Amino acid sequence: MTEIPQERRVVTAIPGPKSVELQARRLETVAAGVGSTLPVFTARAGGGIIEDVDGNRLIDLGSGIAVTSVGASAEAVVRRASAQLADFTHTCFMVTPYEGYVEVCEQLAELTPGDHAKKSALFNSGAEAVENAVKIARIHTKRTAVVVFDHGYHGRTNLTMALTAKNMPYKQGFGPFAPEVYRVPVAYGYRWPTGAENAGAEASAQAIDQINKQIGAENVAAIIIEPVLGEGGFIEPAKGFLPAIAQFAKDNGIVFVADEIQSGFCRTGQWFACEDEGIVPDLITTAKGIAGGLPLSAVTGRAEIMDSAHSGGLGGTYGGNPVACAGALGAIETMRELDLNGKARRIEEVMKGRLAEMQSKLDNGDIIGDIRGRGAMIAIELVQSGTKDPDPQAAAALAKACHAEGVLVLTCGTYGNVLRFLPPLVIGEDLLNEALDVIEQAFGRI
Structure with missing residues (x-):
């Protein structure tokens, strides 16, 4: 190198x-x-x-x-990925598994917020991770509705386009989109009508009111939010907003999903951005910074939620590719050491x-x-x-x-x-x- x-x-x-x-x-x-x-x-x-x-x-x-x-x-990413490349490039974890996948899941269990038992499933892209988080939340809750937020971005697949707020260039002309997706306000402090100091309390109250009146909390499988909204403009929800939404989810048996695809892995000065207000999500989606540039993503969460899906219900041919897993272990090594x-x-x-x-x-x-x-x-x-x-x-x-x-x-x-x-x-x-x-x-x- x-x-x-x-x-x-x-x-x-x-x-x-x-x-x-x-x-x-x-x-x-x-x-x-x-x-x-x-x-x-x-x-x-x-x-x-x-x-x-x-x-x-x-x-x-x-x-x-x-x-x-x-x-x-990065030296550790190149070293580990090169060594894995020389051993084998692929077997498909669903056919014959390998240790690297397990090691990445162990690291995710240790690094993500909360001291509860956790499990992970690995995929290729951020959109795949979000889509699988929805699958897991739906089968766990036996509900269908998904709540997302103004200015949110979650990907380019059909379902994640529906979850994404911005039309151009992400959605224009690509519909119809997946149903049972509902959008509510976010606490965008700079543009909140009554001022940033009121945004957290007012936006959370509005969002919760809309969920209760327009959807019914008992019908909601998941609430998905980026703790710092990425494509929407690096919006930090005003203080108090995320804890209020997370508590509402907990009180109503809704799976709270933190989309940390852009904000995770030391990007915000913490391992995960949701740690800033002490949020412990039920599920957390990661990608981007996880593997030093190699394609890898993950859904990590409470073991009882992650285990809701039947055997064979989660996966994909390339999900958790061994070279990408080696890269992730190298990236995490680098994050710790430096x-x-x-x-x-x-x-x-x-x-x-x-x-x-x-x-x-x-x-x-x-x-x-x-x-x-x-x-x-x-x-x-x-x-x-x-x-x-x-x-x-x-x-x-x-x-x-x-x-x-x-x-x-x-x-x-x-x-x-x-x-x-x-x-x-x-x-x-x-x-x-x-x-x-x-x-x-x-x-x-x-």
Whole structure:
């Protein structure tokens, strides 16, 4: 494994000529529906750097959408996955099992919140994990309704599209969607009509009232929420909201599912974001950061709930692939050894400090309506000057300006007006500050 110099380097226009050539080939053979944030083709990646085929080195503030938290070529992930690759690539755990799958489930039982007996089932993607959590909740409760929240994102399969709030690009034209899915308000503090200080109590009361009146609590199998809402704009539900919803679920025999696919595995400075208010979910779904870039996901939860499904009712040909399981064990090893929770908290300290400084000193700093997030899951919501009106054009322009200077950033949000930052947790502080310098300069060009 060759170490990539941890320095930004822009030697061509971005994208460069080789990337432009590859993009032309891509357009001939790759479906148009598969988009890309930036058509720069990667040659190598590691630490806080992505190196493209033209020799440019970009500072990575995306981590492949919160996946490569340990870096894109972490030593322990590469070592363990390579060793497993040499032994065997696949048997299918449902045919002849292997120890790696069991080891991952043991780690999940230890790391996820709560000291109750836990079991897991492994899959390939976040959407698969969420879909299986619904299956498990339905068979356990013998109920059918599923409650989700405004601004939530849960995947691109038919069921998870129904669970997802945002229409474009995730749902437009792909219906009809799965039935028995109901959406209720979330405590979006920045946009709550009576102020952020009231959002937790008022939003939870509204959500519970809607569930009782429109669905009937006795008909609800599962309540599913991201403890920090990802694609919806890195929304932290106002304090008190999650505990109230979790308690309502407990009181009514509803399975409370924490979707930690984007927020899990040290991303928010804790192993899981739901720990912030002491939430112990019945089921927790994980993916993204679990395996250092290899495709793996999981549903972990109370043993009696997980065991509700009959033998053969859960699974999939590739679920818990042995190479991906080895990668997960390497990623967890790295998280422990490098204290990546601590590193995430330090990233928050640096980023929030610098972003607040920009907000106060830049001539156009008032377009930063809100700075939010936890750990290395930080965002700024951009608005039109002097208002709270969403400004997606400013978000797009800022991202474009950063990309041109070799800093990869992502946008998100129901209104498309949020710039989100998901640096690898192993990024050097010098690189992080350099990226923030570029972001600050970009504000002067929009």
